[in-house]
Amino acid sequence: MRHAANLTGVRVVIARCEVDYAGRLTAHLPMAPRLIMVKKDGAVSVHADDRAYKPLNWMSPPCTLSVTAPAPSQPGEDPAGAPLEELWLVKGRDGETLKIAIAEILDDHEYDLGVDPGLEKDGVEAHLQALLAENPGVFGTGYRLVTREYRTPIGPVDLLLRDGDGGYVAVEVKRRGEIDGVEQLTRYVELMNRDPQLSPVSGVFAAQLIKPQAAVLARDRGLSCLTVDYDALRGMDNAEDRLF
Amino acid sequence: MRHAANLTGVRVVIARCEVDYAGRLTAHLPMAPRLIMVKKDGAVSVHADDRAYKPLNWMSPPCTLSVTAPAPSQPGEDPAGAPLEELWLVKGRDGETLKIAIAEILDDHEYDLGVDPGLEKDGVEAHLQALLAENPGVFGTGYRLVTREYRTPIGPVDLLLRDGDGGYVAVEVKRRGEIDGVEQLTRYVELMNRDPQLSPVSGVFAAQLIKPQAAVLARDRGLSCLTVDYDALRGMDNAEDRLF
DNA sequence: GCGTCGATGTCGGGA
DNA sequence: TCCCGACGTCGACGC
Structure with a gap:
């Protein structure tokens, strides 16, 4: 049996194989x-030529791959009768296992890609929260920001505002508003x-899209909902920028 | 410009590239x-040699890939100054785009894998719910199934039963019973x-494994808990099968 | 280390 | 088709 060699990059194998996952x-x-x-990083994934980027089966790191080359006429044969070429055993962390029985390797390459410089993202929930913090007026006339990430013993409230009458308003910001978020705000x-x-503190559930069930539950809990137009909000920002 | 040829399988390209996603x-x-x-299936994914099975960037089908081979000294150059070898444009369904600017193709293979015979899974929640629906007696003597997926304005109740006295019983089924599930049932x-x-409607929280915190909360809410032995339940099914 | 929460989540089922 | 909840969710972040 040989253990997986230290990969210096990514390895792509094309093979006829049978796979069993247990975990x-x-x-x-x-x-x-x-x-x-x-x-x-150790990850092993088995792809068909469909299912988008998702593999049929996989093992996430940390995991170890060991490869055995079974002797002919050993148990674990190709259903067609031919002996297996290799038997891969991938062990995961909680005793998860992925067994790949390879009848025939059709191709095998390894590529050293080096360390990736990384990914830059824009337009996620954090950004939405920042935009709302800069534009409390979208919640109503006279609304002012007290603080972002207001600390409570059970977690941070995304935005704490005061309304035109000075009353406190807790805001939960989501990209997509679902029931879990309403529970959180409650x-x-x-x-x-x-x-x-x-x-008295009132609650506002703010999201780009609020699902009907979440809106129903929010109303039942006495919370308001605000559907946020991200592009319009970004536009307000730009407009303000131009004023100065 | 040439459009992506009809792939008869999966294509793997190793390339120095720059990627932009907008969507x-x-x-x-x-x-x-x-x-x-x-x-x-049209899916395009861009992998580094880490991040487990997940690509750095991707486009899910349905999408179309078109490839252009820019003339030397065209806009869109390699930062190093060398001209781009190819420019890939992947268009998704809601105007999503993935642009891959390829400076150098290092390797390029295509493999015909054929149609995959598919994946067999076992032990997921849907199966557990089906088994319980077929064996309402595990909830108590005289319990009968009214319906699966009973609709309410805030979502479907997994199972609606009537107990031996005709009272309604709402059942929430989970593979692993945690606090969220208790909240849901509540x-x-x-x-x-x-x-x-x-x-009056009573509630039962049924799961293969119920976490102590979830059990405490359920009791506090006046809900019952049922720990389900999946294998035994499957065995009952088999036993019934053998009777007929 | 564990719990909580976001995600270009993805995927499958029922209306 | 859309809507909705599960998922081998995975990861990131906070305590």
């Missing part, structure tokens, strides 16, 4: 030609209303 | 060597109890 569930793939990718508002320094 | 967010990858996979039971046609 959080069990899954089986019958013998067929597939693409197997082994990354430098807990915050309930807790903050126990503080006589803050009470 | 649900915007993201940028500076020039570096990477692995690009193009599947027969909302359903509370809502259903406002309906005089249903009230």
Whole structure:
């Protein structure tokens, strides 16, 4: 048996193989030609030529790959009768296992890609929160920002505002508003209303898109909803920028 | 410009490339060597040799790939000054775009894997729910199934039963019972109890494994817990099968 | 280390 | 088709 050599890059193997995963569930793939990718971080993934970028089966790091070359006429044969070329055993962290029985290797390459310089993202929830913090007026006339990430014992409230009458307003910001977010805001508002320094505190659920069920639950909990137009908000920012 | 040829399989390209995604967010990858996979379903994914099975950037089908070979000294050059070898443009469904500027193709292979015979899974929540629906007796003597996926304005209740006295019982099924599931069941039971046609409705939290915190919360909410033995339940099914 | 929460989540089922 | 919740969710971040 030989252990996986230290990869200096990514390895791509094309092989007829049969795959068995056992871990959080069990899954089986019958013998067929597939693409197997082994990354430098140890990850092993088995791809068909569909299912978008997702593999049929995989093992996430940390995991170890060991390869055995079974002697002919050993148990574990190709259903067609031919002996297996290799048997790969990938062991994951909680005793998860991925077994890849390879009947025939059709191609095998390794490429050294070096360290990737990394990915830059824009337009995620953090950005939405920042835009709302800079434009509290979208919540109503006279609304002012008190603070972002207001700390409570059960977690940070995304935005704390005061409305035109000076009353506190807790805002939960989401890109997509779903029921979980309403639960979260409910807990915050309930807790903050126990503080006589803050009470009465109202709650606003702000998101680019609010699902109907979440809106129903929010109304039932006495919370307001605000659907945010991200592009318009960014436009307001630009408009303000031009004023100065 | 040439459009992507009809792939008969999966294509793997190793190339120095720069990537820009614009769609649900915007993201940028500076020039570096990477692995690009193009599947027969149209999916394009750009991998580094880490991040487990997930690509740095991708486009899910349906999408179209078109490739241009820019003339030397055209705009869009390699920062190093060398001309680009190819420019790939992947268009997704809501105007999403993925641009891959390729400075140098280091390797390029295509493999015909054929249609994959597919994946067999076992042990997921849907299966557990089905088994419980077929064996309402595990909840208690005289329990009968009313319906699966009983609709409420805030979401579907996994199972609606009637107990031996004719009272309604709402069941939330989970593979792993955690606090979220208890919250979910609480909302359903509370809502259903406002309906005089249903009230009084009791709640049962059923899971293969119920975390202690979830059990405590369930008790506090007046909900029952049922720890389900998946294998035994499957065995009951088999036993019943053998009777007929 | 564990719990919480976001995600270009992706995927599958029911209306 | 859309809507909605599960997922082998995976990862990032905070305590």
